[in-house]
Amino acid sequence: MSIYRLKNYIRLLRRVIPMLLLIHSTTFTFAQKKATWIWYPGDFEIWLSNQMQNRRTERATFFPPFWRMDNPYVLIDFHKVFNLEEAEEVMILAEGQYNVKLDGKMIEGYPKTIHIPAGEHKLNLKVHAQGKVPAIYVQGKTIISDSTWLVTNEDKEWIDETGKASDQSGTTWLHAGSWNFNAPDTKPSQFHLATTPQYAVSRAKKDKGFLVDFGKETFGFVKLHGLKGDGTISLYYGESEEEALATKTCETLDRIRINNSNRDSTINLSKAFRYVYVEPAEGAQVDSISMLYEYLPLEVKGSFRSSDEELNRIWEVGKYTMELTTREFFIDGIKRDRWIWSGDAYQSYLMNYYLFFDSPSVKRTTLALRGKEPVSSHINTIMDYTFYWFLGIYDYYLYTGDKQFIQQFYPRMQSLMDYCLGRRNKDGLLQGMAGDWVFIDWADGLSKKGEVSFEQLLFCRSLETMALCADIAGDTKATELYKQEAAQLKQKITEIYWNEQKQAFVHSRIDGKPTDHVTRYTNMFAIFFDYLDAKKKEGVKNQVLLNKQVPKITTPYMRFYELEALCAMGEQAYVLKEMKDYWGGMLRLGATSFWEEYNPDKTGAAHYAMYGRPFGKSLCHAWGASPIYLLGKYYLGVKPTSPGYQTYLIEPNLGGLEWMEGKVPTPHGDIALYCSKKEIKVKAGTGKGTLRIRSAKVPKGKGVNAVEKSKGLYEIEILSNTDYTISYHTQ
Amino acid sequence: MSIYRLKNYIRLLRRVIPMLLLIHSTTFTFAQKKATWIWYPGDFEIWLSNQMQNRRTERATFFPPFWRMDNPYVLIDFHKVFNLEEAEEVMILAEGQYNVKLDGKMIEGYPKTIHIPAGEHKLNLKVHAQGKVPAIYVQGKTIISDSTWLVTNEDKEWIDETGKASDQSGTTWLHAGSWNFNAPDTKPSQFHLATTPQYAVSRAKKDKGFLVDFGKETFGFVKLHGLKGDGTISLYYGESEEEALATKTCETLDRIRINNSNRDSTINLSKAFRYVYVEPAEGAQVDSISMLYEYLPLEVKGSFRSSDEELNRIWEVGKYTMELTTREFFIDGIKRDRWIWSGDAYQSYLMNYYLFFDSPSVKRTTLALRGKEPVSSHINTIMDYTFYWFLGIYDYYLYTGDKQFIQQFYPRMQSLMDYCLGRRNKDGLLQGMAGDWVFIDWADGLSKKGEVSFEQLLFCRSLETMALCADIAGDTKATELYKQEAAQLKQKITEIYWNEQKQAFVHSRIDGKPTDHVTRYTNMFAIFFDYLDAKKKEGVKNQVLLNKQVPKITTPYMRFYELEALCAMGEQAYVLKEMKDYWGGMLRLGATSFWEEYNPDKTGAAHYAMYGRPFGKSLCHAWGASPIYLLGKYYLGVKPTSPGYQTYLIEPNLGGLEWMEGKVPTPHGDIALYCSKKEIKVKAGTGKGTLRIRSAKVPKGKGVNAVEKSKGLYEIEILSNTDYTISYHTQ
The missing domain is CATH 2.60.120.260 (Galactose-binding domain-like)
Structure with missing residues (x-):
């Protein structure tokens, strides 16, 4: 190129570049809103769970799940009505074959950008894909694809012989699903961790x-x-x-x-x-x-430190266990199943609220577990796992206050509950039918025969969840129905299973006769479900939970609830010792993550055996990380009292520690707490809290108004974004 | 290479080649049985229908269906128990990730051949695929994959903590689906016409x-x-x-x-x-x-020729129309929809029985139409199309005698019928609810309001079909239930819709009052459903079918049934004129295949318009080919009288022709017929037939035993594989 030509070329560039910049800025720089890839809600989750759950191998052999796996719909209509102040160019991307309709009129071919004039317009995209999820990404100046779009898998838009379209009155529209695919080239089908x-x-x-x-x-x-x-x-x-x-x-x-x-x-x-x-x-x-x-890149928002270094180490290893098992979904263990198990996931949800507070992970997992209609078995084929699924939604709502999720998926909740209601026996109780796995826990010789009290208890809580969700979904009739069913079942549970002499629920009823066998399961759940009066609670605590004659629990899975029940009754000092003993025991054996099962009585490599295989046990199992939950909820003592932490309680309990400090995340800001035997510091980024403490004297501090609720029990209102330093005297 | 080396090499080859041949023959040459690719029944059909129905374009724009499209299951377990006299090597191919279990024990990796010892063995393959259909091809000496294998999409095979497997008692096993993928390299996912x-x-x-x-x-x-x-x-x-x-x-x-x-x-x-x-x-x-x-390469087994060259041309163009529209499935028309419409397919089935007698095409289409659970709309969203689906199964069983198909898919029939039963109003009748398309026919101003008699009539016939199929499936209780429902509905139809004065069923009831509007639809179906006594039949014939005051039918679709009703009443001479007029009319306009709609009153390019578009009409539409069916069933007069042509009737009717000849295919051989006014020749390759003819004198011929059933009406028994030449005298 000669100098002359180069000069000309530069001159040309000088003229062209500003034009290019202008075009670019007109189209995209002014875009104030950010588009995201959207799909039929629940479909990406099902697709991704198929990808993930079929990655299990056993000695290089493919080892898939034994339950039904579902599929995304292959053909989806997306639409939204926009009102534009001025015309704009809109970029369109889709995963699959697609067409575009503006105000009901199809645009030829596969348009990549379209011009939309000012005024009110309806934009439809219809996408077909097989093997990946039909998804779209739409980006204009104001028009963007996001979860406000409506979608359906059957638009029922037929025409008559004159070409007139039907009114689509039979079509069900849902809000689009999305996650964090916020750029044109981050296609859902290309997802990877x-x-x-x-x-x-x-x-x-x-x-x-x-x-x-x-x-x-x-x-x-x-x-x-x-x-x-x-x-x-x-x-x-x-x-x-x-x-x-x-x-x-x-x-x-x-x-x-x-x-x-x-x-x-x-x-x-x-x-x-x-x-x-x-x-x-x-x-x-x-x-x-x-x-x-x-x-999965997630921010760790919760924290815990205390005067006990072993406990701190337990919390850290619990956190790492959760980091390893929180992936595409909350999975059970990373070595072996890599499947989504509802009972395991339920515990991950609870720990998540005190660690990542990542709602998308809870929603993804909940949707993947539920799959599609029709219901042809319990979730993971396990009766109890169906109920944990309902319980997970109860907690999700309590912790996040997310009503839309419930409104969207209420029909899937309802059909699953219909399945359960349809499987009751003549006495209205559930027992294992063909194809039902009554799991409860991995425990030698645990009876699954007859009507197990534990299943009825979870069923009852699930009915209460349905009453709550029916109400949120505006289904008044069903709200009443579920309330009644729950109340009746609750009464039945007490009538049938409560053994006054043993001060405990018995394990089961066989051939119409309650057994006199007592296990911990039903009893401990009844405590934190708050199904017992004070007298019965004390009975259960002494006759079951603290009674060494009742068979010991050997899985961290059920230890989770056992210790929760004890914490719920103020036994933090006892539980602290248990944690140091049990989880500390694993650490002393060199654990760098927590295990699927731990029996302190075993030695050496025998610890690694399970399922009849020498290394069958998973040494990194989500359900092993429960101290994360216990320390946040029952030591720092933070929990929501209305949906999404609009109101909440802080009821710190040192359980014998000198001091502790930590953060509990909420949807709108963390709650930070320091607590020693004499001083409490609180700063909350959300809602209206109540600090409840026992003190020998009236607690004091700047802006502190301690109200004595009963002898030595004080409540202090905590306003958001305010530093509190409170001096008190441990009793 | 030196000569010496070459000699050695040849010597080596002489030793090795026979060994190779021996190995080869051991493994494969002695294979007496032929394997085929198999899958979960109905799944390939659904997958293929998704491929096909998403090929519609309108002016280069993608134009998919507006109903829900389903998906194959992604994870399938295949198994069979074999009893081997001697050990054999078995070749294994799968579409997707897979594992292989022999007698419950997994074989490492992805084995391509496995050795199975003599004795009884259970072979399991579990396959996962997303975007294509999980399928397998297994070929040994005696072990082959075919439709005797059992399959499930949820094997429910869990293990307890000791590693013991569950008994799978909750698992539903079906026979595998297959078609004609009879070689290792003809993979289902690679299917093309x-x-x-x-x-x-x-x-x-x-x-x-x-x-x-x-x-x-x-x-x-x-x-x-x-x-x-x-x-x-x-x-x-x-x-x-x-x-x-x-x-x-x-x-x-x-x-x-x-x-x-x-x-x-x-x-x-x-x-x-x-x-x-x-x-x-x-x-x-x-x-x-x-x-x-x-x-689609199909043998044309049926034929028809007669003394009328125009009629022969109509039959030939009908045949070509059927060849063009019988593809992956029976589709409506080749230009536009390329979708599977139940009402259109139903007519293709009937024509198929007189042309290709290709059962796989009927089964593929029936399965693709039905899709998967749950039922969320009528088939193609059209109420009448749901009922044609049932009717298609009724006919399929009558023509083929295939019980296994009904036994396998009875649950899908039942859930679809449950859907219909659940949508009845307080009087037990069906009327269009939100999302229901009441179609009936393309006809200007045809009322769809209230409870249309036509829908009740088809519903009644569907209930009768369900009674038949419940019986075949061994569901005794449901058999009675469906019978009762059908009988009750039949009575109601007469009570509500029969107008004695008009000697006709009226079109509909609106707000509890029967209208006095008469259309042809209900009346003509009632004739060939044989729902009317002789007097009412005559009434309908004269007051409706031959009454020019009753609105004319302009689609070949409904002309199909109109002419069938007239044929069923012996009006072949009238119908012949109508055929020559209507189908002959299209031929005179240059048609080389039959049209979606034909109105003789139009001229020029106006014939091509429909749906408000100048070329909206399809000029090759399956429902245009009905003479194929009419000529076979009502002129050659051949139809089964028990399932699969175990017994059948031949009731030839020249309808004014000098002579006609043709073949009607059956599952086990053709029925060939020649018929002039004086002579009939029959040769049947199947079952036991009855030739029924009117004759002024006793019909005669070798091996002919004519029994006079009523004045001038004779019946002659036709045995299989016997030539009959019968002389008779047309009355």
């Missing part, structure tokens, strides 16, 4: 290969470096060193075939492990391995 | 391009030859010359962009047309076009 490199902390020669230790339980894609030769390299994964070296019985493995073609390789399917035993076959070589840690 | 090249019969320069005529209505992929330059080439398709040249209003078009890169190009999406107007834009060139005709 975040990754970051991690490296081994040690390496040792073993047998025909080498053992790598990543220092702690982790999850991701192993990368092999310095590959040479021709042959197979086997990777044996272990949550324990023993497992990684047990090439015949470790739960997961990979075999990759190399043939002089590439130096590095990354395993396709992520795995859970701390140790990897790498064994190249004759002729194949590998220098080293590293990994890509895979995770 | 057959194609063959076709060439234009003429070409003329027009405006800025050229018009190509393929000589008759056809369907397929246009190929462009001799492409040059850079620019867009537009293809405007026409079923008529007028349409192809109407670039602003033709129903379908394609625009392809070329840029000097390739000489030839084939359009991706098949189209229906006879004419194509090709218009290259400035800078683009195309020498010529040809096409790939796309079709």
Whole structure:
């Protein structure tokens, strides 16, 4: 290019660039609103859960779930009515084949941008996709795709012989689903979690290969470096060193075939492990391995620290356990199932409210569990897991105050409840029918026969949830119906199962006769459901919860509720000891995340066995992390008393600690608390709180008005965004 | 390679080749049984219908259906128990991720062949796929995948804490679905129809391009030859010359962009047309076009010829119309909808029984129409179309005797009937509710208000179908229930709608009062449903069917039934004239396939208009081909009298023809017939037939035993595989 030409070229650029900038700014820079990819609500969640739940392998063999998996709808109509002050250009993207209608008139082909004149207009997009979720992304100056769009999977828009369209009066419209796909190129079908490199902390020669230790339980894609030769390299994964070296019985493995073609390789399917035993076959070589840690990027909003370092460590490991198991969804454990189990997820929800307060994760998981119509089995085939699903929605509403979610999915709640109501026996009770798994807990010899009291109790709470949700959905008739059903069932439970002599609910009724077997399950739930009067509560506490004759619970899963029940009765000091004993016990065995099951009586590698397999147990299981929940709700003592923390209670309980401090997240700001035996500091970013404390003297501080509710029990109103420092005297 | 080495090499080959052949023959040559790809029954059909029904375009714009489209299940368990005399190697293929269990034990990885020892063994495959149908192909010596395998979409196989599996007692197993994917490489997901090249019969320069005529209505992929330059080439398709040249209003078009890169190009999406107007834009060139005709390869088993050449031409064009519209499924028309409409399909089934007798096409279409649970609208949103779906099953069973199909899909029939029963008003009648399309027919000003008698009549017949199918499915209680409901409804129909003075059913009841408006629909169906006594039949014939005051039918769709009703009453001579007039009328206008609608009163291009669009009408519509059915069933007069033609009737009626001859296919052989006014020849490959003829004298012939049933009416028993030549005297 000559100088002359270059000059001309620059001159041209000087003229063109401002024009380009102008065009660009006209179209997009002034866009004040941000579009997001949208879909039929629940459909992306179902699609993604299919992707995830079919990633389980057992020793390199595909191991999918045994329940029905559903599908997104393949054909969706999206629409919204806009009122434009001035004309605008609108960019349109879709996942799938699509058409665009403006005011009912189709635009030829697959338009990528359309011009919409000023005034009121209706914009429709209809999208078909098979194998991915029909989704759209629409971005104009004011017109954007978001959850205010309405969607349907059957628009019922037929025409008569003159070409006149029907009025669509039979069509059900829902608000579009969305998450965080906020850019044109972040397509839902391309979703993947975040990754970051991690490296081994040690390496040792073993047998025909080498053992790598990543220092702690982790999850991701192993990368092999310095590959040479021709042959197979086997990777044996272990949550324990023993497992990684047990090439015949470790739960997961990979075999990759190399043939002089590439130096590095990354395993396709992520795995859970701390140790990897790498064994190249004759002729194949590998220098080293590293990994890509895979995770859902979530902000940890909750915190807890105290005068007890072991307890702090328990909280930290609980947090890490939750970070590992909070992924596309709240899953049970990262090594083995990688499935969404309703009972496990329910506990993750509760812990989440004291850790991430991530509502989308709760909603995704709830929707994936529920799937589509018709209901043909209990959730995960488990009767109790159906009820945890309802309970999860009860809590979700209480913690978030999100009414729209309930309004949208009330029909799916109702059909699931219809399924349950339709399976009652002549006495109105539930017992296991063909295909029903009555789970309760992993416990040796636990009876599932007859009408188990635990199932009736959860059923009752689920009916109460339905009454609440029917009311939110404006279904007055059903509200009354569910209330009545709940009240009747509650009465029946007491009549049938309460044993006055034992001061406990018995475990079950068989052939019309209550057994005299007592287990902890029904009794502990009845406490925090607040189904018992004070006298019965005391009876249960002493005759069941603190009674060593009643069979011990060995899963962190049910310890969660057992300790919650004790906390709910003010036994924080006892529970603190239990936590240090049980969770501290796992830490002393070297746990870097909490386990699926822990029995202190076992020793050595016997800890790793379960399901008849030497390494069947998961060493990173969400339900192991319950101290997160207990410490937030019953020690810091923060809980909502009306939906979404409009009002809430702070009832700190040191349980023997010198001091503690922490934060509890809420939808509109954190609640920060410091508490020693003499002083409490509070600052809340939300709602109107009540601090309830016992004190030998009237608590004092700036702006503090302590009202004595009963002898030595004071309540102090906490206003938002105000620093309180309160001095008091522990009794 | 030296000579020495070559010799050694040949010697080696001599030893190895027989071994290879031996291995090969051991594994596959002795395979006596032929495997086929199998899937969850109904799922391939739903998947394929999604593919097909989303191929409609209107002027290059995607135009999908407005009803709910369903999805195959994503996760399927297949199993069968085999008893092997000797061990065998079994080849395994799957569409999707899969695992293999032999006797409940998983085999590592994704095995492609497995060894199965002698003895009894259970083989399970579990397959996951999203976006295509989970399917398997298993081929051993005796072990093959076929429809005897059992499948489920929820195996409910959980384990307890000891690793013990549940007994799967809650699992529903169905027989696998299959079609004709009988080789390892004919994967269901790769399904496509057959194609063959076709060439234009003429070409003329027009405006800025050229018009190509393929000589008759056809369907397929246009190929462009001799492409040059850079620019867009537009293809405007026409079923008529007028349409192809109407670039602003033709129903379908394609625009392809070329840029000097390739000489030839084939359009991706098949189209229906006879004419194509090709218009290259400035800078683009195309020498010529040809096409790939796309079709379902089916044998035409039925035939008809007669002394009337026009009638023969009508039969031939009817046959071609059926060949064009019998594709992945029986569709309505090839130009426009390409959707599966239950009312249209129902007529295709009936014609099919006299043309292809292809049961798989009936089953595919029936399953695709029904989709999955739950029922959320009528089929195609149309109330009458729900009922045709039931009627189609009634006929399917009568013509084929296939009980297994009914046993497998009885639950889907039942849930659809539950939906209908649940929508009855307080008087037990159906009327259009929100979202219900009451269609009946395309007819100006046809009232859909109130309780339309036609819908009740079809509902009644559907209840009768349910009684029949409940019985086949072994559901005794439901059999009685459906029988009762049908009987009650039948009585109500007469009570409410029969107008003694008009000797007709009136059209509807509005606000509890029967109208005095008479239409043909209810009346003609009541005749061939045999719901009327002889007196009422005569009344209907004269006061409705032959009464020109009653609004005329203008669609071949309802002419089908109108003429059937007249034939059922012996009016073949009248109907023959009507056929020559109506279908002959289309032929005289140059039709090469039959139309969606034909009104002889219109002229010129006005014939092509419908739905308010100048070329909205489909000129190749399955429902236009009804003479295929009428000529087979009411002129050749062949119809089954028990399921699957175990017994059947031949009641020939020349209707004024000098002679006619033809074949009617059945599940186990054709029934061939020649009939003149003096002589009848019959040869049947199936069942036991009854030839019923009127004759002035006793009919005679070898092996003929004519029994006079009433004055001049004789019945002759027809045995299979026997030639009969019967002389008789037309009365």
